[in-house]
Amino acid sequence: MTTSGSPPHGPVNAAPPSTRLLTQAALREAVGHLDASLERMFGYHMGWWGERGDPCPEAAEGKALRPALAFLGADAAGVPTDTAEPGAVAVELIHNSTLIHDDMMDGDTVRRNRPAVWQVFGAGPAILLGDGLHACAVDTLLRRGGRHAPDAVRLLSGMLMRLARGQARDLALARRPWRGPKTVAIAEYRAMAADKTASLLGCAAAIGAQLGGASPTTLRTLVQAGEHLGLAFQFVDDLLGVWGPPRATGKESSSDLTRGQKTLPLLTAVGSGTDDGTRLAELLERGLPDRDAMTSAAELADRAGARAATERAARHHLALAQRAFASLGPPSEARDAFDELSTAVIGRTALAADPPRWPEDGAR
Amino acid sequence: MTTSGSPPHGPVNAAPPSTRLLTQAALREAVGHLDASLERMFGYHMGWWGERGDPCPEAAEGKALRPALAFLGADAAGVPTDTAEPGAVAVELIHNSTLIHDDMMDGDTVRRNRPAVWQVFGAGPAILLGDGLHACAVDTLLRRGGRHAPDAVRLLSGMLMRLARGQARDLALARRPWRGPKTVAIAEYRAMAADKTASLLGCAAAIGAQLGGASPTTLRTLVQAGEHLGLAFQFVDDLLGVWGPPRATGKESSSDLTRGQKTLPLLTAVGSGTDDGTRLAELLERGLPDRDAMTSAAELADRAGARAATERAARHHLALAQRAFASLGPPSEARDAFDELSTAVIGRTALAADPPRWPEDGAR
Numbered sequence: 001m002t003t004s005g006s007p008p009h010g011p012v013n014a015a016p017p018s019t020r021l022l023t024q025a026a027l028r029e030a031v032g033h034l035d036a037s038l039e040r041m042f043g044y045h046m047g048w049w050g051e052r053g054d055p056c057p058e059a060a061e062g063k064a065l066r067p068a069l070a071f072l073g074a075d076a077a078g079v080p081t082d083t084a085e086p087g088a089v090a091v092e093l094i095h096n097s098t099l100i101h102d103d104m105m106d107g108d109t110v111r112r113n114r115p116a117v118w119q120v121f122g123a124g125p126a127i128l129l130g131d132g133l134h135a136c137a138v139d140t141l142l143r144r145g146g147r148h149a150p151d152a153v154r155l156l157s158g159m160l161m162r163l164a165r166g167q168a169r170d171l172a173l174a175r176r177p178w179r180g181p182k183t184v185a186i187a188e189y190r191a192m193a194a195d196k197t198a199s200l201l202g203c204a205a206a207i208g209a210q211l212g213g214a215s216p217t218t219l220r221t222l223v224q225a226g227e228h229l230g231l232a233f234q235f236v237d238d239l240l241g242v243w244g245p246p247r248a249t250g251k252e253s254s255s256d257l258t259r260g261q262k263t264l265p266l267l268t269a270v271g272s273g274t275d276d277g278t279r280l281a282e283l284l285e286r287g288l289p290d291r292d293a294m295t296s297a298a299e300l301a302d303r304a305g306a307r308a309a310t311e312r313a314a315r316h317h318l319a320l321a322q323r324a325f326a327s328l329g330p331p332s333e334a335r336d337a338f339d340e341l342s343t344a345v346i347g348r349t350a351l352a353a354d355p356p357r358w359p360e361d362g363a364r
Numbered sequence: 365m366t367t368s369g370s371p372p373h374g375p376v377n378a379a380p381p382s383t384r385l386l387t388q389a390a391l392r393e394a395v396g397h398l399d400a401s402l403e404r405m406f407g408y409h410m411g412w413w414g415e416r417g418d419p420c421p422e423a424a425e426g427k428a429l430r431p432a433l434a435f436l437g438a439d440a441a442g443v444p445t446d447t448a449e450p451g452a453v454a455v456e457l458i459h460n461s462t463l464i465h466d467d468m469m470d471g472d473t474v475r476r477n478r479p480a481v482w483q484v485f486g487a488g489p490a491i492l493l494g495d496g497l498h499a500c501a502v503d504t505l506l507r508r509g510g511r512h513a514p515d516a517v518r519l520l521s522g523m524l525m526r527l528a529r530g531q532a533r534d535l536a537l538a539r540r541p542w543r544g545p546k547t548v549a550i551a552e553y554r555a556m557a558a559d560k561t562a563s564l565l566g567c568a569a570a571i572g573a574q575l576g577g578a579s580p581t582t583l584r585t586l587v588q589a590g591e592h593l594g595l596a597f598q599f600v601d602d603l604l605g606v607w608g609p610p611r612a613t614g615k616e617s618s619s620d621l622t623r624g625q626k627t628l629p630l631l632t633a634v635g636s637g638t639d640d641g642t643r644l645a646e647l648l649e650r651g652l653p654d655r656d657a658m659t660s661a662a663e664l665a666d667r668a669g670a671r672a673a674t675e676r677a678a679r680h681h682l683a684l685a686q687r688a689f690a691s692l693g694p695p696s697e698a699r700d701a702f703d704e705l706s707t708a709v710i711g712r713t714a715l716a717a718d719p720p721r722w723p724e725d726g727a728r
Contacts, residue, residue, distance in 0.1 A: 033525055035532035101495060105488035124469035125535065127491060131465060132528035134498055138521040142514065150506065150514035157502040161397055164496035168399035171489065 022067035066204035075334035079212025087207035097133035159203040166195025198230030228321035238263040269306035386431035430568035439698035443576025451571035461497035523567040530559025562594030592685035599678040602627040633670035
């Protein structure tokens, strides 16, 4: 069967060192305008410190993908790194604000292999920290972003409204039936994923260039590149939700399968018109009580062609992202770095090899 | 004893009709850019509809104090109502965003005499709604606020950072001891209240004028007027937390007394150097197991002079608020309305009469 195989062989999705330009100091400067207790919670969440602010060298830091995109987009648009930095800070703050709130919304107790912030510090402080980071992101842009800062804030706030809409629809889609006239169309799912996941990467790719006053055409292209990468990202996350390490490591409770999540591979399988798809739908409608049922569901989805189709969709959007970025100019270091980063992030190795080498953590 | 007496004789804190200029349509326009399910939750929270979007005429709407302040401040600065409106919308959205999150943080299950949003729709959707309203507020200013919108966003985001800091400190103060070198100084409490409560009213009073390009001096004065009103507001809330209807109506669980909240009257009583203050501290240190203990605590605080002192502090800041507003120009309708609104909000009747006629709900 395809869902077993080796454990992950180490992270394949780390950002290349050259793109990790955002310093801890820059983030701390931004969050330092909040309260010391919130700053300490943020440092714990980021993997810098233990829960008491103590050094914590073994903790895994996040990938800093979004700041890296902000710097690469700025570079491609000829905007200096210094000009782009407040944008990189803002998207990283917003991303972590949403992670902290998402973990609570989803009941996820673990983040980056440690107890999630709300588990350690309580639900109230975690809600507050997410809200504070949101305000910090806007404040950082207006305080340090220069004369194009208002445009960058508008980019950010428009994205955040799409993100909220996407999350609300995601909750609504999970309640819809697997079959019949009220089921979820693939197009609806893609629109939700574009709002929920891709919008933030599109904003990240453009915000540094926006602060440098890049042309509307350049900004649109950067948004497109980021959004295509975001869709590829989401589809890889969807693959992980069915065939990824959460099952291999026994974390069934967080699996898309047990949560009734409507994801691309499951919708594709159920809608395939195959016997395997029909049997999968019956299984999903009944609910998946144990690991055997989940293994059966994953096998049925694979045989219905959904795994291959989802991998194709991820590769397709990766290619569109790289093509959009390349259209900005001649071959350059930024372009090479974007190709490397985007390929690593969605785990091309994983998509090409069998057994797969999945990224170590989820795509978000 | 002073804590019994008649039940409240009806709301004394409703905004005068002339200041309720913010229409449901304007708020719905702003929130309409989110998802339909979030809009429905918002309408429930605002008291417009039942939980399924059904008409709900008996529900109490909020006081719309902050939008009223935005319009009055604009009026005093000679800024047209239309120009101020996006600011009124933004502060009302932010206020409700914080209410929705606060109810979850505090475990409060009732809001405006109905089950709180998170009780009806779940914690996840409530977190999401709060986040969405925050983004909507910024978006509304940038989309509809005209050329001074970036300054208004900066006012808003700076205030939100103070608010987060104030809330974090409020949580921290509750954990500090009642006596000894680590206890809470009155000045610390006031600084926390200025951040947590007064900052939003200061922002509300200035934001409409800010959108009209009012002078820095005018804006500073409006911020001061709003912040003094906010402090008065908080101190009335503190009075209610010890002697108000929550005890009369048996809602002990939400009382400041049982939550160990450090509030102005309790800190004043404990720090008074009187025997009653010492006995109150002993009671508070042991915790208040039942209603009798709470009644004793309230009586001790009263005898230690804390009730009268807190009432004086509230009146003092009310007077400073009205004086600041009056300094903006000659007697005017806006000035009369500000006096009427601010007096009603902190319940002058309540402060003058005995037994007290408290506002029907909390000051927030």
